[in-house]
Amino acid sequence: MQPILSPTDLAAAGERMHSLITDLYPICRSITGEGFRRTLRRLREHIPLDIHEVPTGTQVFDWTVPKEWNIRDAWIKSPTGEKVVDFRRSNLHVVNYSVPIHRRMPLTELRGHLHTLPDQPDWIPYRTSYYKETWGFCLRASELARLLEGEYEVCIDSSLENGSLTYGEYYLPGKRTDEVLLSCHACHPSLCNDNLSGVALVTSLAELLRGVSLEYSYRFLFIPGTIGSIAWLARNEKQALQIRHGLVVACVGDSAKFDYKRSRRGNAEIDRAAVHALTHSGDEFEIRDFLPYGFDERQFCSPGFNLPVGSLTRAPHGHFPENHTSADDLDFVRPQALAGSLAAYLTVLRILENNARFVNLSPKCEPQLGKRGLYRAFGGLAEAGTLEMATLWVLNLSDGSHTLLDIAERAKLPFDMIHLAAQKLRECELLAICRDTNRATTGSDVT
Numbered sequence: 001m002q003p004i005l006s007p008t009d010l011a012a013a014g015e016r017m018h019s020l021i022t023d024l025y026p027i028c029r030s031i032t033g034e035g036f037r038r039t040l041r042r043l044r045e046h047i048p049l050d051i052h053e054v055p056t057g058t059q060v061f062d063w064t065v066p067k068e069w070n071i072r073d074a075w076i077k078s079p080t081g082e083k084v085v086d087f088r089r090s091n092l093h094v095v096n097y098s099v100p101i102h103r104r105m106p107l108t109e110l111r112g113h114l115h116t117l118p119d120q121p122d123w124i125p126y127r128t129s130y131y132k133e134t135w136g137f138c139l140r141a142s143e144l145a146r147l148l149e150g151e152y153e154v155c156i157d158s159s160l161e162n163g164s165l166t167y168g169e170y171y172l173p174g175k176r177t178d179e180v181l182l183s184c185h186a187c188h189p190s191l192c193n194d195n196l197s198g199v200a201l202v203t204s205l206a207e208l209l210r211g212v213s214l215e216y217s218y219r220f221l222f223i224p225g226t227i228g229s230i231a232w233l234a235r236n237e238k239q240a241l242q243i244r245h246g247l248v249v250a251c252v253g254d255s256a257k258f259d260y261k262r263s264r265r266g267n268a269e270i271d272r273a274a275v276h277a278l279t280h281s282g283d284e285f286e287i288r289d290f291l292p293y294g295f296d297e298r299q300f301c302s303p304g305f306n307l308p309v310g311s312l313t314r315a316p317h318g319h320f321p322e323n324h325t326s327a328d329d330l331d332f333v334r335p336q337a338l339a340g341s342l343a344a345y346l347t348v349l350r351i352l353e354n355n356a357r358f359v360n361l362s363p364k365c366e367p368q369l370g371k372r373g374l375y376r377a378f379g380g381l382a383e384a385g386t387l388e389m390a391t392l393w394v395l396n397l398s399d400g401s402h403t404l405l406d407i408a409e410r411a412k413l414p415f416d417m418i419h420l421a422a423q424k425l426r427e428c429e430l431l432a433i434c435r436d437t438n439r440a441t442t443g444s445d446v447t
């Protein structure tokens, strides 16, 4: 697997991701319903997604698939008949999963169903009521302050009925049946960083990887948060055992520094690959230990599965004031930030794809590099000296028990450089790969 995108290609990918976000932004999504399906159908124009439906009432571990929610319109009319809150202006105005209602009531009663952000008076909050049947509206605190006492007409033209939960899945086979999981939640309405940036990045990765020869098989999931990962795991308990590495993708379009949240295992290969990629990226970043709060890694890392799944984000869940408000809009996510996130993900995947154990075929004293054209072989490259060091490290540690990632960590050199040195040594027949790469035992089967 080679995709290292040129700066021009990366910039173009950033623009494409932003335009996909722009395309999906107006759709009113929820954990079930037509909005989620419409989103998946749009994604199908980019990648051949399978769309799965799980009927309402299906038991998935300790949870039950909820009723399907759909909405056509919603508004509040003032005593003078003016629409003071209108779902058609922003789908955040309605508490997601609100039951239908159409009646008149005084403002004093209506207030109990209105949600605002007093600290951010010009932002509309995003609220949900998935597992409790109620209704409500969200509006700017500045708008609420302008409402006069009197009788208001309230209408939510929604339905909450038996139907199904929908999710999208794309399986891309590689040489091995071992899988890399890339999962994103796609259940938020008009909110960009959380979660459309993740949807756009996973789509972009799937498009890029389709054109590449892959070591691992890849599974891309577009699911509603929490209940979606629970439903997928309940339906794919056996298949989940194939997952060797995984990342939950979200909040990758803002301009905050990177944040990697380790898997529950703490030091799985995915954790080491992500930390290594960020360490050598030149970007600012933070590494956090696993905690059972956040996105769908909570389910993938539940003790009954304990899958090696981390989460690579920029501003993490709940750590930016715009999160779950109307300020998480099309301006809050930037093509350049999306492109940078894509580059970071590709670096992590390159490490997983190319990580292997090798054996030095000339292990008694150093082989003579000059006669094989390897000494000063990298003369044209600015990093020539470092590449020579990388070559010496690979030769020294390739005893069948160290992976290239082990060597890169120990040499404190970027993985790609260690990998390049290994490729050169293989071309000179100084190095052979151990076939059972990535297994815990030392390889003896050498080619």
Ligand code: ZN
Binding pocket: 188, 194, 324
């Ligand atoms: Zn969210």
